Structures are given as structure tokens and as C-alpha cells.
Amino acid sequence: MKVLSVTSELYPLVKTGGLADVAGALPLALKAHEIEVKTLVPGYPAVMRVIGKAEERLHLPDVFGAEVRVLEVEHEGLDLLVLDAPALFDRTGGPYLDQNGADYGDNWKRFALLSKIGAEIAAGAIEGWQPDLVHAHDWQAALTPLYMRHSAAAGMPSVITIHNMAFQGQFSSELFAQLSLPGPAYMESLEYYGRVSYLKGGLTSASAITTVSPSYAEEILTPEFGMGLEGVIASRVGDLYGIVNGIDASVWNPASDPLLVENYTAASLRKRAANRTAVANHFGLDDDDGPIFCVVSRLTWQKGMDLLAEAIDDIVAAGGKLAVLGTGDAALEAAMRAAAGRHNRRVGVIIGYDEQLSHLMQGGADAILVPSRFEPCGLTQLYALRYGCVPVVARTGGLADTVIDANEAALGARAATGVQFSPITADGLRQGLRRAIRLYGDAKLWTQIQKQGMKSDVSWGKSAERYAELYQRLVQKGH
Ligand code: ADP
Numbered sequence: 073m074k075v076l077s078v079t080s081e082l083y084p085l086v087k088t089g090g091l092a093d094v095a096g097a098l099p100l101a102l103k104a105h106e107i108e109v110k111t112l113v114p115g116y117p118a119v120m121r122v123i124g125k126a127e128e129r130l131h132l133p134d135v136f137g138a139e140v141r142v143l144e145v146e147h148e149g150l151d152l153l154v155l156d157a158p159a160l161f162d163r164t165g166g167p168y169l170d171q172n173g174a175d176y177g178d179n180w181k182r183f184a185l186l187s188k189i190g191a192e193i194a195a196g197a198i199e200g201w202q203p204d205l206v207h208a209h210d211w212q213a214a215l216t217p218l219y220m221r222h223s224a225a226a227g228m229p230s231v232i233t234i235h236n237m238a239f240q241g242q243f244s245s246e247l248f249a250q251l252s253l254p255g256p257a258y259m260e261s262l263e264y265y266g267r268v269s270y271l272k273g274g275l276t277s278a279s280a281i282t283t284v285s286p287s288y289a290e291e292i293l294t295p296e297f298g299m300g301l302e303g304v305i306a307s308r309v310g311d312l313y314g315i316v317n318g319i320d321a322s323v324w325n326p327a328s329d330p331l332l333v334e335n336y337t338a339a340s341l342r343k344r345a346a347n348r349t350a351v352a353n354h355f356g357l358d359d360d361d362g363p364i365f366c367v368v369s370r371l372t373w374q375k376g377m378d379l380l381a382e383a384i385d386d387i388v389a390a391g392g393k394l395a396v397l398g399t400g401d402a403a404l405e406a407a408m409r410a411a412a413g414r415h416n417r418r419v420g421v422i423i424g425y426d427e428q429l430s431h432l433m434q435g436g437a438d439a440i441l442v443p444s445r446f447e448p449c450g451l452t453q454l455y456a457l458r459y460g461c462v463p464v465v466a467r468t469g470g471l472a473d474t475v476i477d478a479n480e481a482a483l484g485a486r487a488a489t490g491v492q493f494s495p496i497t498a499d500g501l502r503q504g505l506r507r508a509i510r511l512y513g514d515a516k517l518w519t520q521i522q523k524q525g526m527k528s529d530v531s532w533g534k535s536a537e538r539y540a541e542l543y544q545r546l547v548q549k550g551h
């Protein structure tokens with residue numbers, strides 16, 4: 073089977089979050105199921121720099137006023153179709169934000185173009201390669217299924233995956249006229265309280281909707297998590313699937329990870345100590361017995377970072393230490409810096425994005441904190457499980473699905489892999505932290521939890537199989 077994946081991020085080329093990891097790892101995992109994936113990704117500078125010699129597969133002189141080329145190249149096992157449109161993607165900032173952190177004013181056009189070209193390829197624009205199905209990711213690619221419905225690819229099945237319902241791609245309805253869609257598509261598919269919602273366009277047009285964990289698939293049917301689109305989701309509930317993300321087990325493997333000071337396995341956990349010392353040194357923390365908690369996260373309300381800021385003094389008072397790596401809201405960055413200022417050698421904060429350091433933290437910290445208010449899947453707790461870094465997580469979405477709480481029953485059955493807390497408040501988090509610190513005090517129990525976590529199946533194996541089954545079903549059924 074041939075699948076076109078359409079995404080605005082792709083590890084290892086361009087990443088702002090979990091979407092990139094999934095878009096980069098799933099095609100590799102699907103190879104085992106004889107599914108050939110080509111991935112359409114924008115030609116940002118970071119992509120254009122590394123692709124080297126690429127073959128031009130499509131040239132369109134004017135789409136939405138931009139000259140567009142599609143270049144095909146293989147990169148680290150991925151078959152890429154790079155959308156080379158310098159007028160829209162050759163920018164010095166990030167994929168969505170300019171250097172000052174503001175949204176590009178023409179994001180509506182940039183990602184409409186990505187989707188439009190996805191639909192063109194679905195309709196056979198690339199000579200000699202015709203996909204059987206299209207898989208679009210998040211709002212940035214969400215118009216692809218809609219454009220397909222209004223093209224020669226109208227009968228082809230499509231899947232849209234929601235990685236985070238909070239990001240919907242809403243724009244002024246005045247732009248609709250510029251999207252090259254037939255008039256009725258506005259009310260039928262896109263209209264959201266008088267605006268245009270790209271995500272809604274995908275949710276109403278795709279053959280199937282997936283989200284990245286079973287719990288989140290249920291949660292988005294409720295007003296609290298559905299972010300205003302719960303009604304749309306409810307109308308498609310028969311086509312809704314929750315498939316938990318896996319991780320790329322070759323990139324995230326403590327036995328071979330070159331970014332660790334010392335490699336280790338569950339059988340040689342003691343060697344983690346060298347990584348722990350390295351983390352303590354890097355963050356300027358005392359290298360004493362108290363547990364090192366770490367955070368690798370966007371510093372945002374969604375991630376519960378304000379709750380963490382409230383609980384930091386308690387971590388320190390209970391003998392714990394904290395290493396924070398993240399960027400995000402200015403106020404939360406300031407709160408983290410202030411905590412580091414208050415707690416010399418007990419709290420270390422690095423404001424920034426550092427993929428390499430994140431590996432060392434997973435391989436050295438004793439526990440990772442993920443106090444998200446909502447979490448479609450979450451990847452950091454999955455890396456943590458594999459690295460024997462015990463996850464302390466809010467009981468929500470993918471966190472609830474992937475971490476087994478160390479309650480009495482689970483501990484008795486030797487099944488526990490971490491700590492879940494609820495309610496998701498500062499007090500709930502404090503309670504979770506207290507439990508984690510108590511467990512850490514029992515070295516034997518703590519090692520048991522670490523080892524059990526390292527045994528968890530966090531690979532793409534089962535999840536890739538579920539995607540493969542879904543694709544097969546949709547292709548057999550036709551749209
Ligand atoms: P989200 O996609 O909502 O941000 P996920 O947990 O699904 O959350 O994925 C986040 C990804 O980004 C993980 O791979 C995590 O390690 C990485 N990440 C987040 N912040 C940083 C950071 N400051 N430095 C390095 N990696 C980070």
C-alpha cells in the first residue's frame with residue numbers, strides 16, 4: 073500500500089513538539105507492514121539545507137501566488153516530498169512564528185498551500201506515484217482531505233490525526249474566498265462561529281479521525297477537552313480511533329544512546345549514576361541523595377507549568393531537586409528563573425530547546441514531572457519509561473494510558489511504572505510529589521518501579537499495526 077503523509081513538522085529535520093516525532097517515526101514502523109509512505113513537508117530552511125540533491129517531481133508556477141516545486145529525496149530512511157515554495161517557507165524564524173515569537177500573518181496561506189499540494193499529489197500530480205490513502209496531521213495539514221473531496225481524488229480514503237485539539241488553525245472568514253474551494257464548502261465543512269477552522273475542515277472531510285491515545289479520544293467528546301469542536305467529533309464518533317504513540321526505539325535507547333555519559337540497561341541500572349552526576353553538574357545542583365526531578369517541556373498552561381511553579385518550594389522542602397529544560401510563556405519562564413534564584417543548588421533552570429540535553433536528563437534524572445492539564449499522548453513520559461526515569465504524571469489523556477500508578481495493588485503485582493496524580497491542581501501535584509519522594513526513599517521499591525517501566529512496550533510495534541489495520545480497512549471500503 074502507498075500512503076502520502078502530510079505534515080508541518082518532521083523529526084529529525086524540523087520539530088517543535090511530539091507531532092514531529094510521530095511523523096518521523098511512524099513511516100519507518102509501517103515498513104514492516106509493507107506500507108510505503110512518502111511524506112510531504114514544507115521546505116523550511118532547515119529542510120532545504122540538509123536535503124542536498126533532490127529530484128524535481130512537480131513544478132507549478134502559481135499556486136496562491138507562489139511558485140511551487142515538489143522535490144523528492146530520501147533522508148535517513150524517510151521518503152520525502154519537499155514543498156519548495158521560498159516565498160512562503162524560506163523564513164528566518166520557526167515553522168509558525170517569526171523571530172519575535174509572533175504568528176506569521178500568512179500562516180493561513182502557507183498551510184493551505186501544504187494541504188492543496190497534498191491533495192494534488194493524491195490526485196496523481198506526481199508521475200509514476202499514486203497513493204492509495206492520505207494521512208494528514210493536525211490543523212496545518214487538515215485542509216488536505218477537504219481539498220481532496222473537491223478534486224480528482226474525491227474517492228480516495230483519508231485519515232486525519234489530532235495531535236492536540238487546542239491548535240485549530242482559525243482564521244477570518246474573509247480569507248475563504250482565497251482558498252480556491254467551492255462556496256458551499258464554507259458552511260458544510262469550515263465555518264466555526266463565523267470564522268474558518270482548518271481543523272474542522274479536516275474533521276468533517278476525512279474518512280477517519282484518529283487521536284494519539286484512547287483516553288484522549290474519549291475526552292475530546294466532552295466540552296472540557298473538545299475545545300469547541302466536541303460536537304463535530306460527536307458527529308463522527310463512529311470513525312474516531314485512539315491509537316497511542318510509540319517512540320523511535322533506535323533514537324531513544326539507553327543501551328546505545330550516544331548522548332549519555334554512560335550507557336546502561338535494566339540489568340546495569342547502577343551505571344545511571346554517572347548520568348545523574350552529569351545532570352546535577354549541568355544544572356548546578358547538589359549531587360546528594362535527594363531525588364532529582366526533571367522537566368522537559370513547553371512552559372505553558374497546558375503543560376501545568378504554573379502548577380509546578382507553585383509546588384517547587386515543596387519539592388525543595390521535602391529534600392528534592394529540580395532540573396527544568398523548556399521554553400514558552402514569558403511569565404512561566406520568569407517563574408522558573410525566580411525559583412532557581414530562590415533555591416541555589418536545589419533548582420536549576422535552562423530556558424531553551426536542547427534535544428541533546430533532553431536525552432541526558434532522561435538518562436540521569438530520577439523522575440520526570442508531567443503535570444499537564446490535558447495531554448493528547450505525551451512523549452516525554454514514554455522516553456522516561458524506557459530510560460528508567462520514573463514518570464510522575466497528571467491522570468489525563470495519554471499520560472493515564474501509558475503510566476501505571478504505584479498504588480498498593482500495582483506495587484503488589486509488581487506492575488507499577490510511575491505515579492499518577494489527580495485532581496490536576498497544585499495540591500494534587502504536591503501529593504503526587506510526596507508519594508514519589510516516599511517511594512524513592514525505599515531504594516528496592518524504586519528500582520522495581522524503574523525496571524518495570526523499562527519493560528513497558530513503548531515501541532511503535534502495536535500502534536503501527538493499528539494504523540496499518542485502519543488504512544487497510546479504509547482502502548478496502550473505499551471512501
Ligand atoms: P507536545 O508535543 O505537546 O509539546 P510531547 O510530550 O508530545 O508534547 O512532545 C514534546 C517533544 O518535544 C518531546 O520529544 C520532548 O522531549 C521535546 N521537548 C519539549 N521541550 C523541549 C526542550 N525544551 N528541549 C528539548 N526537547 C524538548
